[in-house]
Amino acid sequence: MKKWKMFLRMISQALKERKSRVAIVFFAIVVGIGVISALFSVYYDINIKMSKELRTYGANLALKPNSDQAQNLSLNELERVIAEFSQEELVGYRPNLYGIAEVESQVSVFKSNKPVVLVGTWFDQIDKINPYWQIEGELSINHDIKDEVVIGRDVAEKLGYDIGDKLKLATENTWGSEEFLVTAIVETGDDADNRIFLNLGVVERLLAKEGQLNTAYLSVISKGEDLKEKAAKINQKLSGVELETIQKIASSEGKVLDKIKSLMYLVVMVILLSTLLCVSTTMMTIVAERKEEIALKKALGAENQDVIIEFLTEAIILGGIGGLVGYGLGFVGAQLIGKSVFDSAISFRSMVMTSSFILSIVVSCIASTLPVSRVVDIDPAVTLKGE
Amino acid sequence: MGLITLENVSKIYDGDVRALDDVSLEIKHGEWVSIMGPSGSGKSTMLNLIGCMDTPSKGVVKIDGIDISKLNKKELTKVRREKIGLVFQQFHLVPYLTAVENVMVAQYYHSMADEEEALKALERVGLGHRANHLPKELSGGEQQRVCIARALINYPKLILADEPTGNLDKENEQIVVDLFEELHRQGHSILMVTHDPKVGQLAQRQIILEHGKKLESNK
Numbered sequence: 001m002k003k004w005k006m007f008l009r010m011i012s013q014a015l016k017e018r019k020s021r022v023a024i025v026f027f028a029i030v031v032g033i034g035v036i037s038a039l040f041s042v043y044y045d046i047n048i049k050m051s052k053e054l055r056t057y058g059a060n061l062a063l064k065p066n067s068d069q070a071q072n073l074s075l076n077e078l079e080r081v082i083a084e085f086s087q088e089e090l091v092g093y094r095p096n097l098y099g100i101a102e103v104e105s106q107v108s109v110f111k112s113n114k115p116v117v118l119v120g121t122w123f124d125q126i127d128k129i130n131p132y133w134q135i136e137g138e139l140s141i142n143h144d145i146k147d148e149v150v151i152g153r154d155v156a157e158k159l160g161y162d163i164g165d166k167l168k169l170a171t172e173n174t175w176g177s178e179e180f181l182v183t184a185i186v187e188t189g190d191d192a193d194n195r196i197f198l199n200l201g202v203v204e205r206l207l208a209k210e211g212q213l214n215t216a217y218l219s220v221i222s223k224g225e226d227l228k229e230k231a232a233k234i235n236q237k238l239s240g241v242e243l244e245t246i247q248k249i250a251s252s253e254g255k256v257l258d259k260i261k262s263l264m265y266l267v268v269m270v271i272l273l274s275t276l277l278c279v280s281t282t283m284m285t286i287v288a289e290r291k292e293e294i295a296l297k298k299a300l301g302a303e304n305q306d307v308i309i310e311f312l313t314e315a316i317i318l319g320g321i322g323g324l325v326g327y328g329l330g331f332v333g334a335q336l337i338g339k340s341v342f343d344s345a346i347s348f349r350s351m352v353m354t355s356s357f358i359l360s361i362v363v364s365c366i367a368s369t370l371p372v373s374r375v376v377d378i379d380p381a382v383t384l385k386g387e
Numbered sequence: 388m389g390l391i392t393l394e395n396v397s398k399i400y401d402g403d404v405r406a407l408d409d410v411s412l413e414i415k416h417g418e419w420v421s422i423m424g425p426s427g428s429g430k431s432t433m434l435n436l437i438g439c440m441d442t443p444s445k446g447v448v449k450i451d452g453i454d455i456s457k458l459n460k461k462e463l464t465k466v467r468r469e470k471i472g473l474v475f476q477q478f479h480l481v482p483y484l485t486a487v488e489n490v491m492v493a494q495y496y497h498s499m500a501d502e503e504e505a506l507k508a509l510e511r512v513g514l515g516h517r518a519n520h521l522p523k524e525l526s527g528g529e530q531q532r533v534c535i536a537r538a539l540i541n542y543p544k545l546i547l548a549d550e551p552t553g554n555l556d557k558e559n560e561q562i563v564v565d566l567f568e569e570l571h572r573q574g575h576s577i578l579m580v581t582h583d584p585k586v587g588q589l590a591q592r593q594i595i596l597e598h599g600k601k602l603e604s605n606k
Contacts (some may be wrong), residue, residue, distance in 0.1 A: 003499060003500065004493045006500035010488075010492070010495075012481045013484055017483035091518055292479065293481055296480075296481065297481075297496065298464070299440065299467070299479075300492060300496050300537075301464060301465075301467055301469075301493070301497055302464075303461060370569075381431075381435040384432060384475055384477070384479055
């Protein structure tokens, strides 16, 4: 019989002999590695998932013309900036062209015209860039619709407009007033409540600023890369534009992610420590229980290293199988976390599986080192005499 | 040259406790020697020295020409593995291995496990039919016979038996004694520690120890 066959025969029989102790070690590794692999699976997705979640706070990048070179942006420039982001990164982008319009007030008896800030934009991007806006009515998603207007809550109240009303407005570039149908009223809690919104193309015509923009807002998912650095790179690459992070949003994103990461590291350390302790104390008991067997093997000619290798192999087998089972359960756990917290699946990462497998073997070996080192101290002459 | 030579061997513990005190003896190839004496007389100490599980404080212990007095633990293990077959009073079998696997363990640490040869060794002690039984399924006598098969499997120069019949009933004692007699007839060298004068008398030579000193020998 080949030596390794006898070796495996002894290892497998030894593991079968102490089912309850083996079960404790196995269970400790499965639970420890399960939780750690679940956390790591979530950890590697958390940047993307959290960033997606935080997109509900709205845009995190603002595009403006570089004040040294131009007063306005062009749609082309916006498209060039957008091309710097992948489809997965880009949640949405909304261009803005501002101007002043005279809007007929329905409240005063004489129906006088009042100046209102006019914004040309794309309505289909509002829920991506400003998801917190309260919208009453419907926003048209077609960029080509020319006769619909969306008004801010304050404008609606001050000038006496409601959904379905006809709103007359004029700019200094138009001959007389043009009529638009109010299709939605937005309540934003900021300056946008005092504005009226039309499709970008319509405002370009009304202000005679074809193809021009004042600003654009972008909502971008950062995949681990610092958004500020990426914006700086784009600014360097594309002249005439200035892409800035919206500090309030971008920095709170970073802070939340950093805190979650720190918490996860702490949890992983605590779990690793408790797994180590559990495996170590159980291995200590196993070595104590098998003291006579160790002494016998040494009396029969086994060297310390032979016996230590046998014990460490048992630990490696338990660690390896426990690690794989733990990873499997951890992956299922990660899916449950993903579903309940982010409402999406957590991606399979072979790197996490390999790391869990290696970590479980390392943990079980480290945990066994102290107990197994006691093999050296076992004196066959004393132990076999029962002293 | 004898198989085992002890020259003025002493083993001193804690500075002044003399477990063995200036003992000299020689055991020849093929000889069966029994060591007898009361508890604390130094029998176990002598057994440990000859079994390479300890080294003397003074004197020289030679096994098959090798002076083990200055060997380190690793070298002692090697000599024990190569030269000595051990039989214990409490049998000491690996509880989760079958009879044949217990015999193979000794082969494994010596060189190469050979199941066929291990089975033959069990047949030699009359236990071929019990080869696949665990120690707990065997009687005391059967367990001791497995130990003897294990001790023989690597063709040792010396069989070192520590009270091999001490834990056996009369019937099993006789079986084991018969086995030792047969082994001796086949030319094996045997050193047996025993309390039992009847078993001790079966040896060619008896060495009596008391307070660590060799009192008498019948030859």
